[in-house]
Amino acid sequence: MLASAAAISLENSRLYRELQEREAKIKRLVDANIVGVLISNVEGQIIEANDAFLQMVGYSRDNLTSGRLRWPELTPPEWQAASQRAEAQIRATGVADLFEKEYIRKDGSRVPVLVAAAAVGDTGEIVAFVLDLTERKRAEKEHERLRQAQNDLAYMSRVITVGELGASLAHEIKQPIAAAVLNAKTCVRWLERDPPDVTEACEAASRTVKDATRAANIVDRVRSLYRRGTPQRELVDLNEIIREMIVLLYDTSNRHSIEIRTELAASLPKVMADRVQVQQVLMNLMVNGIEAMKDTGGELTVTSKRTEDGQLMISVSDSGIGLPQEQPDRIFEAFFTTKSQGTGMGLSISRTIVESHGGRLWATANPGQGATFQFTLRNETTASSPSAV
Numbered sequence: 001m002l003a004s005a006a007a008i009s010l011e012n013s014r015l016y017r018e019l020q021e022r023e024a025k026i027k028r029l030v031d032a033n034i035v036g037v038l039i040s041n042v043e044g045q046i047i048e049a050n051d052a053f054l055q056m057v058g059y060s061r062d063n064l065t066s067g068r069l070r071w072p073e074l075t076p077p078e079w080q081a082a083s084q085r086a087e088a089q090i091r092a093t094g095v096a097d098l099f100e101k102e103y104i105r106k107d108g109s110r111v112p113v114l115v116a117a118a119a120v121g122d123t124g125e126i127v128a129f130v131l132d133l134t135e136r137k138r139a140e141k142e143h144e145r146l147r148q149a150q151n152d153l154a155y156m157s158r159v160i161t162v163g164e165l166g167a168s169l170a171h172e173i174k175q176p177i178a179a180a181v182l183n184a185k186t187c188v189r190w191l192e193r194d195p196p197d198v199t200e201a202c203e204a205a206s207r208t209v210k211d212a213t214r215a216a217n218i219v220d221r222v223r224s225l226y227r228r229g230t231p232q233r234e235l236v237d238l239n240e241i242i243r244e245m246i247v248l249l250y251d252t253s254n255r256h257s258i259e260i261r262t263e264l265a266a267s268l269p270k271v272m273a274d275r276v277q278v279q280q281v282l283m284n285l286m287v288n289g290i291e292a293m294k295d296t297g298g299e300l301t302v303t304s305k306r307t308e309d310g311q312l313m314i315s316v317s318d319s320g321i322g323l324p325q326e327q328p329d330r331i332f333e334a335f336f337t338t339k340s341q342g343t344g345m346g347l348s349i350s351r352t353i354v355e356s357h358g359g360r361l362w363a364t365a366n367p368g369q370g371a372t373f374q375f376t377l378r379n380e381t382t383a384s385s386p387s388a389v
Helices: 002-032 051-057 061-065 077-093 134-164 166-192 198-226 238-255 275-292 328-332 346-356
Strands: 036-040 046-049 095-104 110-120 125-132 233-236 258-264 271-274 298-306 312-317 360-365 371-377
Touching: 036 051, 046 061, 051 061, 051 095, 051 110, 051 125, 077 095, 077 110, 110 134, 166 198, 233 238, 233 275, 238 258, 238 275, 238 298, 238 312, 271 275, 275 298, 275 312, 275 346, 275 371, 328 346, 328 360, 346 360, 346 371
Parallel strands: 258 298
Antiparallel strands: 036 046, 036 125, 095 110, 110 125, 233 271, 298 312, 312 371, 360 371
16 A cells, blocks of 8 residues: 555646646747737637737736736737637647737737647637748738739730730731732732632632631731730740741741741650740740841750650751850840840740740850850649649
């Protein structure tokens, strides 16, 4: 009996020490003011709180001791439902899941918080740990603001780039329109014959439809570059985009005696990407290559291939003035430009677009003269993996 009593006494002493240690840890947490801590009764009255919580809501300890602080009155109407759900959880299980809400500060402003709460035994009291989310919310808003600013710059870059291609686009659209007019006149002549040659007239009418459709397609491609909106990812054919850009830039390159040559890999898999953004990147690289050779002429080579690790790579190579001799990678910095009329945003935005697709954009100097710009994109299998951004 004595041995049993001694064992029970030792066990009680151990449990008491553990209880004291836990209480000391909780007290250190409360006193450290790392997070806000409050204790309330079933009526919602806050009966105890640490300085961190009081500073969070802008009240003094005198306000607390007066007994007039109640968390339901500190909670905005639209957040009452979240608090009530937490109360129901505590009554059912003794604890509530982490949830977000806001408190109304003494000055009327609001503070976003993350709350964890639990019942204190059978006392009817609730202890809540409150984390101030103000800085995190501010950072999220700043991130969103920067993302929107980046989208605005990307849109402006597209508008500027397409604006510089005005003469080329006018020439490109004029050709199918002129052909459509010619075929329409031919159709009329065949119909005016006696008797009318319906077969020849139908063929001329069909050519008119094809020419008008070609002109409409050119307009649609240009409009897609001007169109403003949120990025839309879809499976796109990179070789098809390259061919479209060659059509748009044909007159510009021809005017400067520049030949555009392609080396496109056959059966290239499609990629999950925003079509307009990829068009913007490719157009920017091709326009830069053409401008680098506009005084001397030359050859612009665009290639597509699949890399050993399964990514798709596009290369644009020119024989122009090349990269800056010192710190060549600075060309990708915002507002850095080697053009007298350049904005210094094209390559910076292009690199951001490529990286947002999980790829990489870089430039290398050619052995003789000129430069090669390359970017990679993940194929549809890689892009749909859990690690995709």
